[in-house]
Amino acid sequence: MKKVCSLFLAVSAMTLLLVLSACGSKSDDVLKLFNYGDYMSDDLIAQFEKETGIRIRQDTFDTNEDMYEKIADGSTQYDLIIAGDYTIEKMIANDLLQPLNYANIPNASNLDKDYMAKLAAADAGNKYAIPYTWGTVGILYNTTMIPEGSITSWKDLWNPEYKSYGILMQDSIRDTFMVAEMLLGLDMNTTKEEDLKQVVSLLMEQKPIVLRWKNDEARDDLIEGNAGIGMIYSGEYLYCLEKNEDLAFCIPKEGTNLWFDCFVIPKNSKNVSAAEKFIDFMLRAESGLETFNHLGYPIPNTAAIALLDEEYINDENIFPGAEILSKSDVFHFLGQEGDELLTKYWKQYRGN
Numbered sequence: 047m048k049k050v051c052s053l054f055l056a057v058s059a060m061t062l063l064l065v066l067s068a069c070g071s072k073s074d075d076v077l078k079l080f081n082y083g084d085y086m087s088d089d090l091i092a093q094f095e096k097e098t099g100i101r102i103r104q105d106t107f108d109t110n111e112d113m114y115e116k117i118a119d120g121s122t123q124y125d126l127i128i129a130g131d132y133t134i135e136k137m138i139a140n141d142l143l144q145p146l147n148y149a150n151i152p153n154a155s156n157l158d159k160d161y162m163a164k165l166a167a168a169d170a171g172n173k174y175a176i177p178y179t180w181g182t183v184g185i186l187y188n189t190t191m192i193p194e195g196s197i198t199s200w201k202d203l204w205n206p207e208y209k210s211y212g213i214l215m216q217d218s219i220r221d222t223f224m225v226a227e228m229l230l231g232l233d234m235n236t237t238k239e240e241d242l243k244q245v246v247s248l249l250m251e252q253k254p255i256v257l258r259w260k261n262d263e264a265r266d267d268l269i270e271g272n273a274g275i276g277m278i279y280s281g282e283y284l285y286c287l288e289k290n291e292d293l294a295f296c297i298p299k300e301g302t303n304l305w306f307d308c309f310v311i312p313k314n315s316k317n318v319s320a321a322e323k324f325i326d327f328m329l330r331a332e333s334g335l336e337t338f339n340h341l342g343y344p345i346p347n348t349a350a351i352a353l354l355d356e357e358y359i360n361d362e363n364i365f366p367g368a369e370i371l372s373k374s375d376v377f378h379f380l381g382q383e384g385d386e387l388l389t390k391y392w393k394q395y396r397g398n
Contacts (some may be wrong), residue, residue, distance in 0.1 A: 077320040079104045080113060080124040082307075087340040094327050100320045117142055123314050126321040131168040131306045132194035132220070134175050135379035144176045144313045148321040150174065153329035161346040165306050167376045175308035176325050178342040179281065182304055182366060182374065183221055184297040185270050186286060187275040200225045202300045203275065209255040211274025214267060219392045220377055221277065221303065222249065228300040234375055237384040242391045249395050259396070268293060279305075281343030283363055295363045301373025306346075 083106040105124070107113040112131035116122045118140065127397040129137065137143050148154055154176060161180060162172050169175040187197050191211045191216050196202075203213055203225065224234045228265050236242070257273055265282045267273040269289045278286070283295040309325045311318060327333060336348025337343075344364050345351065353361060358364055366374070380388065 058083045062181050074317060074320070075100055075181065076107070076315055077102050077126060078120070078124045079324075080117075081106055082128060083108070085307075085341070087336050089340075090328070090333055091334055097321060097327070098320075100323065107291035117312060120314075121314065123313040124312055125317040126324060127310050127312055128307055129175075129310050130377075131165065131308070132377040132379045134308060134310055135168040137310065138174055139314075139379060142313055143310050144315065144318070145173045146176065147245065147313065147322065148361050150319075151201055153326045154296045156329050156331065156334070156344045156349040158351075161306075164304060164371075165308070166378060168378060169305070169308075170180060175306070175310050175331070177306045177308050177346040178328065179218050179337065179341060180304065180306045180346055181223065181280040181343050182297055182302045182370075183216075183224070183277060184280055184283075184295055184302060184363070185275060186265070186278040186283065186293055188268065188271060188290075188292055189294050190292050191274040194294050197275070197294070197296045198299050200300055201230050202298075203277070204252045205256075206255055208275050209257075211355050212257040212267070212272060212276075213252075213255055214264045214273045214276025215252075215259050216254050216264070216277045219388050222259075223388065223392070224303050224377075225277065228302065229299070234303060235378045235380065237387055239387070242387065248390050248393045253395070262279075280363060281341060288354055297363060297366055297370055301370065301375070304371065304374040304376050305377070347383045 057253075058141055071283075077100050079102055081104055086104075091104070095101055107116070110130045113129060114133055115135070115138065117124070117127070119228045134143070157177065161177060165175060165177055166172055175176065179224055185200075185202065187196050189210070192208065202208075203215070203348070215225075223245050226248045227236065227241075230248060232241050232245070258267070260267065264273070264276050264278055265286050268276055268278070269286055271290075280297070281293070287295075288295050309328070311321050315321055330349060331347065331349035334345045334347035335353045338345050338354065339349065362370070
């Protein structure tokens with residue numbers, strides 16, 4: 047009888063432990079976030095976890111293309127993703143996202159209506175995406191090599207005098223093609239072969255004076271003086287200036303790409319409620335301010351912008367004026383055929 051009772055107690059204890067363990071790891075208590083690396087304040091994550099009791103489990107990716115492949119093939123499941131505009135358009139087209147319930151995101155009222163209208167080019171009706179950060183692409187240059195104020199146009203990246211300083215271009219089809227498209231007066235979302243032939247022809251004229259094609263690492267070369275001029279995302283501007291006060295930034299007069307990184311909820315999210323709570327938390331004025339301070343990227347949150355120092359609000363390298371915005375556009379998803387066509391011409395240009 048003692049053996050039977052002991053066995054019963056042991057089984058009961060094990061069952062209780064399993065139940066408690068399961069309770070401690072309920073999916074309701076975990077938010078699975080998929081994000082770019084180092085693209086969110088750890089302080090904000092800790093604050094959200096403390097306020098709500100919801101733990102954030104964050105995985106990271108390098109590019110939108112990497113993220114898309116993992117989501118599209120169904121090999122991974124996340125509750126919330128930060129994605130770029132034209133990738134969002136692609137995810138919508140392939141039925142990978144679910145519409146937002148704005149009733150559960152009241153702080154969405156803080157979002158700037160003009161930026162939301164720009165984002166609607168990729169997300170019609172603003173049904174699927176809430177902007178997190180936004181920005182432009184411009185030119186960063188070293189004023190000890192190139193006089194401050196002398197860089198005003200994308201054409202300056204074709205100046206053979208700058209070859210000895212080192213010219214950097216983005217290792218990115220869309221961004222680098224955009225530069226040539228702006229100079230040629232073409233649509234940055236063109237898929238016309240005659241347009242792309244002109245783009246490659248113009249870029250081939252520049253190619254002999256380009257030092258390297260780099261993305262995130264470009265800022266380090268410019269900070270350290272290993273290059274004198276190059277393409278860079280506007281959000282890197284403040285970071286680079288802090289590291290090297292001899293650097294200056296310019297948004298070229300022809301216009302540029304206006305990009306958005308946004309919160310989206312995938313269709314297979316298992317914790318939509320937590321995703322909505324986190325989006326709403328990140329749309330608080332104080333959260334937007336912390337995001338700006340952490341990343342240096344412009345924010346589309348009017349309540350947060352009101353908390354910024356005037357020097358940032360008035361800096362058109364951070365918040366471009368209406369003239370530049372009117373000349374700028376958002377990248378669109380070009381469809382499979384369009385992507386394949388751009389890849390074909392990119393390989394022709396890069397030689398691989």
